[in-house]
Amino acid sequence: MSKKTILQAIRRNKPQSTMQSAQEDNYRSPSWSQEECKSLFIKNLQLQGGEIGTLAELQTQPVDFTREDLRAEYANAPLEKLNRLESVLIEGNFGVAENGAIWLEDKDLPQRIIPFITQQLIIRLHPSAIVATMHDAYRKINLTGTGYGVFISGPSKTADIEQCLVYGAHGAVKLTVIL
Amino acid sequence: MNSTHAENAAQFLADEPRANWHDETLWIVRQKRDKAAANIPEWERLRQQASAIKDEVLANLDVYLEQFEAAAIKNGATVFWAADAAEFNQIMLNIIRRHKAKNIVKSKSMLTEECGLNRFLQSQGVEVVDTDLGERIIQFRHEAPSHIVLPAIHLKRQEIGETFHEKLGTEAGNSDPTYLTRAARKHLREKFLAAEIAITGVNFAVAETGSVVVCTNEGNADMGVQSAPVQIHCMGLEKILPRQTDLGVFTRLLARNATGQAVTSYTSHYMQPKPEGAMYIVIVDNGRSARLANPKYIQSLKCIRCGGCMNTCPVYRRSGGHSYGYVIPGPIGSILAPHTHHYPDLPFASSLCGSCSNVCPVKIEIHEQLYHWRQDLMQHRQTSWLKRMAMKATGIALSGNRRYNTLGAVARWAVAHLPRKLLYLPVNTWGVGRELPQAPQQSFKAWYKTNNPSKKQTS
Numbered sequence A: 001m002s003k004k005t006i007l008q009a010i011r012r013n014k015p016q017s018t019m020q021s022a023q024e025d026n027y028r029s030p031s032w033s034q035e036e037c038k039s040l041f042i043k044n045l046q047l048q049g050g051e052i053g054t055l056a057e058l059q060t061q062p063v064d065f066t067r068e069d070l071r072a073e074y075a076n077a078p079l080e081k082l083n084r085l086e087s088v089l090i091e092g093n094f095g096v097a098e099n100g101a102i103w104l105e106d107k108d109l110p111q112r113i114i115p116f117i118t119q120q121l122i123i124r125l126h127p128s129a130i131v132a133t134m135h136d137a138y139r140k141i142n143l144t145g146t147g148y149g150v151f152i153s154g155p156s157k158t159a160d161i162e163q164c165l166v167y168g169a170h171g172a173v174k175l176t177v178i179l
Numbered sequence B: 001m002n003s004t005h006a007e008n009a010a011q012f013l014a015d016e017p018r019a020n021w022h023d024e025t026l027w028i029v030r031q032k033r034d035k036a037a038a039n040i041p042e043w044e045r046l047r048q049q050a051s052a053i054k055d056e057v058l059a060n061l062d063v064y065l066e067q068f069e070a071a072a073i074k075n076g077a078t079v080f081w082a083a084d085a086a087e088f089n090q091i092m093l094n095i096i097r098r099h100k101a102k103n104i105v106k107s108k109s110m111l112t113e114e115c116g117l118n119r120f121l122q123s124q125g126v127e128v129v130d131t132d133l134g135e136r137i138i139q140f141r142h143e144a145p146s147h148i149v150l151p152a153i154h155l156k157r158q159e160i161g162e163t164f165h166e167k168l169g170t171e172a173g174n175s176d177p178t179y180l181t182r183a184a185r186k187h188l189r190e191k192f193l194a195a196e197i198a199i200t201g202v203n204f205a206v207a208e209t210g211s212v213v214v215c216t217n218e219g220n221a222d223m224g225v226q227s228a229p230v231q232i233h234c235m236g237l238e239k240i241l242p243r244q245t246d247l248g249v250f251t252r253l254l255a256r257n258a259t260g261q262a263v264t265s266y267t268s269h270y271m272q273p274k275p276e277g278a279m280y281i282v283i284v285d286n287g288r289s290a291r292l293a294n295p296k297y298i299q300s301l302k303c304i305r306c307g308g309c310m311n312t313c314p315v316y317r318r319s320g321g322h323s324y325g326y327v328i329p330g331p332i333g334s335i336l337a338p339h340t341h342h343y344p345d346l347p348f349a350s351s352l353c354g355s356c357s358n359v360c361p362v363k364i365e366i367h368e369q370l371y372h373w374r375q376d377l378m379q380h381r382q383t384s385w386l387k388r389m390a391m392k393a394t395g396i397a398l399s400g401n402r403r404y405n406t407l408g409a410v411a412r413w414a415v416a417h418l419p420r421k422l423l424y425l426p427v428n429t430w431g432v433g434r435e436l437p438q439a440p441q442q443s444f445k446a447w448y449k450t451n452n453p454s455k456k457q458t459s
């Protein structure tokens, strides 16, 4: 293994600057009110192709993973079964106003692949759980003890064919958020 | 690659409508980027911060790498170190053999391109399926990516339609992007579900937590990683960030600067393997630690591969990514390429306008490094004889007042009076594809002497 040689080369070559840690970012996010955060979140989510909906309006009957029993049932489900999922409902941890992203992590997901393999992803989010920026988001996240976490800000999309935007490249074709 | 950037560019430009489309399309991406950046009042401050964090990383790289490795191991990952491409490829092959894997998917990773992983594995009888739509398209066509974020930007929809008709059995003549994307979705779903190993690149690796962060719009990194029992994340050793909170700075910059989106659809943080799964992280040097020693070019290690410098570059937009011949095209690729052995012309494929440096989210002074490279290559006689002689002659002409005046007069006369054939002789490489301007009646100096309001005589 080359670990030793690589680290030696780095020690030999790295700039001998006295520079210490980059100033701990004391950036303060804009002081948007809860209402402002909510409306910005909605605007940015829609810009990324996400939709805002209500449970009543839903065209489908999602598999409700906010329910403990269904989470348990799907915890060991084989891929073929997951691949047949039409729509799922997941409880989001918090949202980010500046870009419409929502944080999900292991504890919210019976299996990590579920928000991707389903055709439609529905996330329920408490309207008060929206922070202003990604700075706030990363101050909030505690990854220790978690194996996996993801920000989702829209349906899966691609523009690899002549820059034409198409939703549903590999992951969910549709993202609906219920506030 | 044996042909020069200029020769390749000429070929690209021969198809004028396509070249114009390429130019305009990338400029639209650049404009989207401008809009997204303007939306963030503290944009410049973020760039400053990102640059400072990267400086901190490079000055303490050994410490952060070891911290990262320790944290990743604690999380349950296995970490490998590779000094060069050959060792990296061998490590990958060993992992694949250990798990007896036949079905392997890979999401975008410029590092694996740099190391020629696919080609190597193929020579060992191992097939890897690229799952990013653009990468799958060019994999079908046996081409290299022409852009680091938009790998198939050189292709038109009709060409993709034909490729899919041949490879996936889509309708002949149908090149509707939605139709083609759906066909690829179906085809790649099967690959994901059958995958035993998923390979990804890495956007950021956090020393504090041992997590690796991957950003995609398609969700292909996660479809692979979460289907396959085994996940492998490949990273250049400069991808380290010290703290989780640093991700706040970089995730705000990356997508906005790349495509003008506020953030990618998915920003995934991989910490631990799945239950009964395995997680590997391979840290690759391949020339990076050597670059640390060179104060002139060390800044290039700060690059986060957003592609912004390509979208804005007037040369890239009008010559296409393939014209560079190196795996990373455009301004930053022309710095990263190993010039002294190959690619000695790349630093000259630039107008030095500085637009790249203006958009770079980590504030690399890209155009200044290109300029340094030109000097180094001149000194090492890596440039063409004609160019060296021309430079020498220009140097002589510009270094004496009288010589300069006389030559100026000769040039003005020549451009006005000599026949076209003589002016555009093959030694005038500049004149290939360019028109000489009309020669003015007098030099600026002469004009100034007669028109200077204070009538002060200057020599």
Ligand code: SF4
Pocket: B302, B303, B304, B305, B306, B307, B308, B309, B310, B332, B356, B359, B360, B361, B362, B363, B364, B366
């Ligand atoms: S050099 Fe700067 S602008 Fe170019 S790809 Fe790297 S980070 Fe982006």
